[in-house]
Amino acid sequence: MARKMIDLHCHILPGIDDGAKDLECSLSLLREQKRQGVQSIMFTPHFNREKKSVEEFVALRDAAYRKLIENEEFQSMNISVKTAAEIYFAANLDQMDLSKLSYGDSNYVLLELPFHFKPHGLMYVVDNVLNRGYIPIIAHVERYDYIAKEPDILYELAERGCLAHINAETLIKDSSKSSMPMKYIKWGLVHFLCTDCHSMEKRPPKLEEAYSILEKKLGQDYCDDMLENAACVFNGEPLDLTDNIRKPKKFLGSWI
Numbered sequence: 038m039a040r041k042m043i044d045l046h047c048h049i050l051p052g053i054d055d056g057a058k059d060l061e062c063s064l065s066l067l068r069e070q071k072r073q074g075v076q077s078i079m080f081t082p083h084f085n086r087e088k089k090s091v092e093e094f095v096a097l098r099d100a101a102y103r104k105l106i107e108n109e110e111f112q113s114m115n116i117s118v119k120t121a122a123e124i125y126f127a128a129n130l131d132q133m134d135l136s137k138l139s140y141g142d143s144n145y146v147l148l149e150l151p152f153h154f155k156p157h158g159l160m161y162v163v164d165n166v167l168n169r170g171y172i173p174i175i176a177h178v179e180r181y182d183y184i185a186k187e188p189d190i191l192y193e194l195a196e197r198g199c200l201a202h203i204n205a206e207t208l209i210k211d212s213s214k215s216s217m218p219m220k221y222i223k224w225g226l227v228h229f230l231c232t233d234c235h236s237m238e239k240r241p242p243k244l245e246e247a248y249s250i251l252e253k254k255l256g257q258d259y260c261d262d263m264l265e266n267a268a269c270v271f272n273g274e275p276l277d278l279t280d281n282i283r284k285p286k287k288f289l290g291s292w293i
């Protein structure tokens with residue numbers, strides 16, 4: 038039976054960021070998602086406070102959203118969709134109005150970190166965001182150099198109540214047991230697979246293939262858990278996975 042999948046991170050909305058450049062590009066991504074069995078999608082265009090205010094971003098995002106949902110072909114696809122944002126880390130994140138950037142009407146927010154350096158005050162800002170009732174989902178955790186070097190940073194985030202995802206293409210490129218993303222999954226520090234798709238040329242959606250790899254490597258239960266987790270976020274339901282996490286340990290120079 039085909040898997041009923043949910044994508045919580047993608048750049049499908051037309052003409053708003055470096056993702057789908059126009060409506061046709063959006064529709065081709067959606068056709069492919071539909072073909073694979075993706076039933077629900079959160080639209081998460083990039084948001085960077087240094088470049089736009091929350092209000093400006095939301096106005097642009099909602100205009101792109103309306104353009105898409107008014108399209109007849111889109112309506113015939115029967116895919117459930119909601120809006121959110123991929124929020125780039127900022128030291129004043131805890132002071133922003135996150136209610137318009139969160140996943141649908143929920144208290145989950147998708148947070149992107151700098152790729153090459155651990156931001157100053159990361160845990161302090163994350164604590165303040167959590168204290169305000171929002172749950173950060175850390176975007177594509179496999180892409181941060183400092184987390185690959187010191188995965189206990191990811192553990193510290195998870196211990197506080199943060200969630201995290203890896204990109205589908207990461208598993209497709211390397212799902213060997215020794216790869217860091219596979220270790221993150223086994224330590225219980227990754228809770229979702231997402232496409233982070235931009236276009237059919239630049240990072241096309243590949244959830245179906247990634248879930249098949251996950252099933253083959255780690256078993257059906259891992260797939261079921263991630264599908265269930267994604268459904269909870271999409272529906273704005275509570276999700277506490279802190280009991281399932283394991284602290285990475287260094288042994289003979291490797292993280293185990």
Ligand SMILES: [Fe+2]
Nearest residue numbers: 046048123233
């Ligand atoms: Fe993204």
